[in-house]
Amino acid sequence: MKKILITGGCGFIGHHFVEHFIKNTDWEIIVLDKLSYASNGFDRIRDINCFKEERVRIFVSDLNRPLTQGVIQEIGQVDYIVNLASESHVDNSIKDPVNFIQNNVNLILNLLEWARELKELKRFIQFSTDEVYGTAPEGVNHKEGDRYNPGNPYSASKAAQEAIAIAYANTYGLPITITSTMNCIGERQHPEKFVPMVIGKVLKSETVVIHADSTKTKAGTRFYIHARNVASAVDFILDRTDEILDKISAGRGKFNIVGEKEIDNLSLAKMIAGFLGRELKYEMVDFHSSRPGHDLRYALDGTKMKLLGWEPKVTIEESLKKTVDWFVKNPRWLNYDG
Numbered sequence: 001m002k003k004i005l006i007t008g009g010c011g012f013i014g015h016h017f018v019e020h021f022i023k024n025t026d027w028e029i030i031v032l033d034k035l036s037y038a039s040n041g042f043d044r045i046r047d048i049n050c051f052k053e054e055r056v057r058i059f060v061s062d063l064n065r066p067l068t069q070g071v072i073q074e075i076g077q078v079d080y081i082v083n084l085a086s087e088s089h090v091d092n093s094i095k096d097p098v099n100f101i102q103n104n105v106n107l108i109l110n111l112l113e114w115a116r117e118l119k120e121l122k123r124f125i126q127f128s129t130d131e132v133y134g135t136a137p138e139g140v141n142h143k144e145g146d147r148y149n150p151g152n153p154y155s156a157s158k159a160a161q162e163a164i165a166i167a168y169a170n171t172y173g174l175p176i177t178i179t180s181t182m183n184c185i186g187e188r189q190h191p192e193k194f195v196p197m198v199i200g201k202v203l204k205s206e207t208v209v210i211h212a213d214s215t216k217t218k219a220g221t222r223f224y225i226h227a228r229n230v231a232s233a234v235d236f237i238l239d240r241t242d243e244i245l246d247k248i249s250a251g252r253g254k255f256n257i258v259g260e261k262e263i264d265n266l267s268l269a270k271m272i273a274g275f276l277g278r279e280l281k282y283e284m285v286d287f288h289s290s291r292p293g294h295d296l297r298y299a300l301d302g303t304k305m306k307l308l309g310w311e312p313k314v315t316i317e318e319s320l321k322k323t324v325d326w327f328v329k330n331p332r333w334l335n336y337d338g
Contacts (some may be wrong), residue, residue: 001026001027001028001055002025002027002028002079002080003027003028003029003030003076003077003078003079003080004021004025004027004028004029004030004078004079004080004081004082004238005030005032005075005078005080005081005082006018006021006029006030006031006032006082006084007032007033007063007081007082007083007084007085007107007111008032008033008039008083008084008085008086009029009031009032009033009045009058009084010031010033010035010039010041010042010044010045010058011033011038011039011044011084011085012038012044012184012186012188012189012190012193012227013084013127013184013227013230014031014033014084014085015044015045015047015048015050015188016186016187016227016228016230016231017082017084017227017230017231017234018031018045018048018050018056019048019050019228019231020228020231020232020235021231021235022048022050022053022056024235025235026055027055027079028055028056028057029053029055029056029057030056030057030058030059030075030078031045031050031056031057031058031059032059032061032063032071032075032085033058033059033060033061033085034060034061034062034063034064034085035060036087038087038088038089038190040190042058043188044188045058047188057074059071059074059075063085063106063107063110063111064102064103064106064107064110065106065110066110066113066114067110067114072114077118077119077120077121078118078120078121079120079121079122079123080121080122080123080124080125080238081111081115081118081121081123081124081125082125082127082234083108083111083124083125083126083127084127085107085111086103086104086107086127086157086158086161087100087103087104087154087157088129088154089154089192090131090152090154090155091192092154093152093153093154093157094152094153094154097153100153100154100157101153101156101157101160103157104157104158104160104161105157105160105161105164108126108160108161108164108165109164112124112164112165112168112174115168115174116168116172116174121174121175122175123175123177123237123238124165124174124175124176124177125177125178125179125234125237125238126161126162126165126176126177126178126179127179127181127234128158128161128162128178128179128180128181129155129158129180129181129182130142130180130181130182130223130256130298130299130300131150131151131152131154131155131158131295131298132148132149132150132155132158132159132162132180133146133147133148133149133298133300134148134149134150134151134155134295135149135151135295135296135297135298136295136297136298136299137297138297140299141299141300141301142256142299142300142301143256143300143301143303143304144180144254144255144256144301144304145254148162151295162178165178166178166253169253176253177237177253177254177255178253178254178255179233179234179237179254179255179256179257180254180255180256180257180300181225181230181233181256181257181258181300182222182223182224182225182257182258182259182298182299182300183222183223183224183225183298184224184225184226184227184230185224185225185226185227185319185320185323186226186227186228186319186323187322187323187326187327187330187333188330188333189323189333191333191334191335194265194268195224195268195272195320195323195324196327196333196334198268198269198272198273199272199276199324199327199328199334200334200335201281202269202272202273202276202278202279202280203276203278203328203331203334205278205279205281206281207281207282207283208269208280208281208282208283209282209283209285210265210266210269210282210283210284210285211265211285211287211296212284212285212286212287212296213286213296214286215286216284216285216286217284218264218296219264219265219266219267219284220264220265220295220296220297221262221263221264221265221296221297221298221299222259222262222263222265222297222298223258223259223260223261223262223263223298223299223300224259224263224268224316224319224320225257225258225259225312225316225319226312226314226316226319226322226323228314229257229259229312229313229314229319230257232310232312232313233255233257233305233310234257236305236308236309236310237255240308255304255305256300256301256302256304256305257300257302257305258300258301258302258305259312259316260311260312260315260316261316262299263316266282266284268320269282271317271320272320272324275320275321275324275325276324276328
């Protein structure tokens, strides 16, 4: 039986990965999480009945510090590591950049140092973000290997993680693969994020603030994707040999995981309101000028994954409707404080 370690597995994206690998493999699954405010304790993995699965083991550990010998012994050898553990909220990185960046840099260093000792490790997935490339001008979708241009402390810390991971691959021969994705949506997302925030405000007939340009007429855009689609893409990569992955040489070792189409935030909010059968009250606000580090448009090119044979299995409309319906049935997830 193969063994996969998912760091940050109690968080929003992480728990969707745990659920995917429970449903689609017979692997042993190790979850490592420090249970920060974003994880809301064990609520997410409890909600997917994770504790009923004998092949899932969960350890509470802060990767900002080296793994203890006891945890190392309990985990043992692993075949795959998927590193989802990171502070990820841009607003928090702007408010407290030093602690934010130090956390994200320290955790990748500690994890890679431990990975160097794993003799059976087949692949280490470093999970990254579109934001390392900075804002994308109209008509530009960033490809793997494009120049970094981080626009805020969060994206800078993720670019640093990528650079450190690549250095360990080049220096120590670690089997590193970097995946970059865009804004994820799905069930049990923290209410600070855009989709659950909009759902909550529409249900309460409150005004939704839409990130716009300086004229307050053009909303920001993203390629939204459901977290389970992202988990499917990573599973797809893990199932491919190095020989197959290396056939596509540009941006070698890096893969963009992208939603099927670009949607502006106002259109997305209107879709949510439509699914709820409610009116959307909104205000366009020029966040970029007043809050440097918030970019109007991010975009990735998903050609490499398409050439390998992977595309999202569920459309953004289907994903969004499923997500909205789930939050309506589970309103406590719109209100918790973390």
